[in-house]
Amino acid sequence: MDRTSRPIQFSVLLFAAFMVSACTTTQPPSHSSSITKVEIREKTQELVLKNKTRKLEQLENLSNLSWPIVSRNLEICGNHRMYSVGLRTISEFDFPKGTEALYKRSFLFDGKPVVQFAVEGSPSHDIGIKKGDQIVAVGTLEYQPNSTKATQFGRRAKSELRKLTRQGKPFPIKFSRVGKIEERELIPVEVCKFALEINDSSTINAFTDGYRISFNQGLLNLSDDDRFLQAVFAHELAHGIHKHPIKIMPRAAVGLVLDLGLLAQRIYSGGFFASVCGGIFNKEFEREADYVAYYLLANAGIEISDAVNGWEDIAVRFRGGDKKSRTHPSYAERLVIQEKIVQEIQAKIDAGEPLIPNR
Secondary structure, X not given: XXXXXXXXHHXXXXXXXXXXXXXXXXXXOOOHHHOOHHHHXXXXXXXXXXXXXXXXXXXXXXXXXXXXXXXXXXXXXXXXEEEEOOEEEEOXXXXXXXXXXXXXXXXXXXXXXXXXXXXXXXXXXHOOOOOOOEEEEEXXXXXXXXXXXXXXXXXXXXXXXXXXXXXXXXXXEEEEEOOEEEEEEEOOEEEEOOEEEEEOOOOOOEEEOOOEEEEEHHXXXXXXXXXXXXXXXXXXXXXXXXXXXXXXXXXXXXXXXXXXXXXXXXXXXOOHHHHHHHOOOHHHHHHHHHHHHHHHHHHOOOOHHHHXXXXXXXXXXXXXXXXXXXXXXXXXXXXXHXXXXXXXXXXXXXXXXXXXXXX
């Protein structure tokens, strides 16, 4: 054996000794062997249930906050409208496949949809529907416990509720509370077109496809200030009113063609050109959405200066407002503009003028 090989062999032996030592000294906790896959699966289902319940509670709060905005701004929303009764129901069909039994026990499902919430100020709320009520009839569709279709009633009732609501005409509804059945007439009302959802993403963001407004958990965890959340909702609603997501799509498509062309040459751009082209004029869209949003808030009777304070609080948390962005104005710029918007709206209020954005 030559001398040059000795250090190498020594290093190999030392590494082997270290690995053996690590393996022999690391012992699992004594209770690990008693954990079963069934226990892990049940704990997973329990956490999924808690996540779903938490999101439903957050959705209820956001729905209550958004109703004054969507119901008092029909003139600004123009054709961006729909009918709504402000009712959210759930059934076992709304939960992940394979977990229906767990949710059925937790929410006491027995085939009928359960009211998760009736939005405050909505038609459903006004006729007395409350959280926990069971829907037993919608229009001419009625729950028949002995029918072969009884197990499908929850899905069919929700579908019928959506259909009758879209028609915009009054319809009968029956609901059960502690065994007592109540019958009422439910009258849909026109509101600004929207839908709400909550994503599990930790990214601090909210966005819209022009109809569905999505709040990330990261944003909801950052702030529970109602005025700030209303300002964010109004901002995203304004994007939908002015069709900003649709206007961005052709530009992004041009960029996508460039990205695909590079990919054909085995050059991966990571969607760079689609992102850049989609972001062209995006700052102007953001400024317009901020401008319209404050009129939406003012018409809803919301104190708009509180919304500005909410944005300022967020700016302070993020580098004092000087954070640069290719797609959004800086926080500092937005706040300066928002303060001027507030002054413009206040002047109209003082003059008794209608609160409609200038064009």
